[in-house]
Amino acid sequence: MVGSAVCRRLSQIPGVRLITRTRDEVDLEDESAVRELFRVEKPDAVIFAAARVGGIEANRRYPVEFMTENLRAQLATIQAAYESGVGRFLFLGSTCIYPRMAPQPIREEALLSGPLEPTNEAYALAKICGLKLCQYYRQQYGVVFHSAMPTNLYGPGDNYHPEHSHVLPGLLRRIHEAKESGADHVTIWGSGTPRREFLYVDDLADALVHLLELDDPPDWVNVGSGVDLSILELAELIAEIVGYRGAIRTDPSRPDGMPRKLTDISLLRSLGWQPRIELEEGIRRTYADFQRSLQAGLLRSA
Ligand code: GDP
Helix, strand or coil: HHHHHHHHHHHCCCCCCCCCCCCCCCCHHHHHHHHHHHHHCCCCCEEECCCCCCHHHHHHHHHHHHHHHHHHHHHHHHHHHHHCCCCEEEEEHHHHHHCCCCCCCEEEEHHCCCCCHHHHHHHHHHHHHHHHHHHHHHHHCCEEEEEEEEEEECCCCCCCCCCCHHHHHHHHHHHHHHCCCCCCCCEEEEECCEEEEEEHHHHHHHHHHHHCCCCCCCCEECCCCCCCEEEHHHHHHHHHHHHCCCCCECCCCCCHHHHHHCCCCHHHCCCCCCCCCCCHHHHHHHHHHHHHHHCCCCCCCC
16 A cells, blocks of 8 residues: 555656565565565665565464564565665654653654553564664765654555455445445444544655755654544544445444554644645545455455
């Protein structure tokens, strides 16, 4: 989802030559394949959007894969980029790598200031290593390797797996199916009280290009919308957009995860960027894309 949005944004800039590879073409966990890719293509800049990602349930169930696959892929790519002479590398972290009880809204300084949220600790530790490795390369070798910390993302091309997806695509699908089947209620996981912030993926892509255009970007910078809502409010908003009028129930047997995750985006604003696509508009666009993909048999659900 992120990679496609970045390509959409970069393709609007004249003179940019995009170099992309699918997972089948280059396995980023395969060090020699990654080295060969850099040797052949010699990119000027790298945006590292590849990762094993997933929602609260996938993270809880597969911590080994979340840690090992992310560590291997990012290490191979960051090292190969440096060795082949790349001067600019933008690594994608995530706001879920901040401590569980970080003061809200979360500022960049909160990184490594306290214990992590247990439901995504493995992913967070892997991402923290990648972000720190970029910082160390910059310190030690003077290359501009830096990171962005996106909040919860959503948009066209998301993963709609019923168990492994993030909350927004998960609920969009479940509420759409409840409407289609005429179900009198839908159930959302957890208590419905955790608060989350969401950013439309094309806004993220635009922010990444903005960061790449800065000569001296911060080592890491939050990229969010600066606005949050409860999971129950999110479900109600999705139900309104989908046109579902049944009841919404909660399921306390499912984990809540972090009580709140809202980023402070004042650093990014001070660098001259701000979000444009509001949540309601973004969900409408995403729902339209969901329906198109469903009809075409192309819904991602992995
Ligand atoms: P998180 O932001 O890392 O916690 O990841 P998620 O996006 O998976 O979950 C956010 C919150 O939404 C958690 O409190 C979940 O329990 C809650 N939630 C409610 N319904 C769903 C659902 O259908 N799928 C997912 N993934 N989360 C849900």
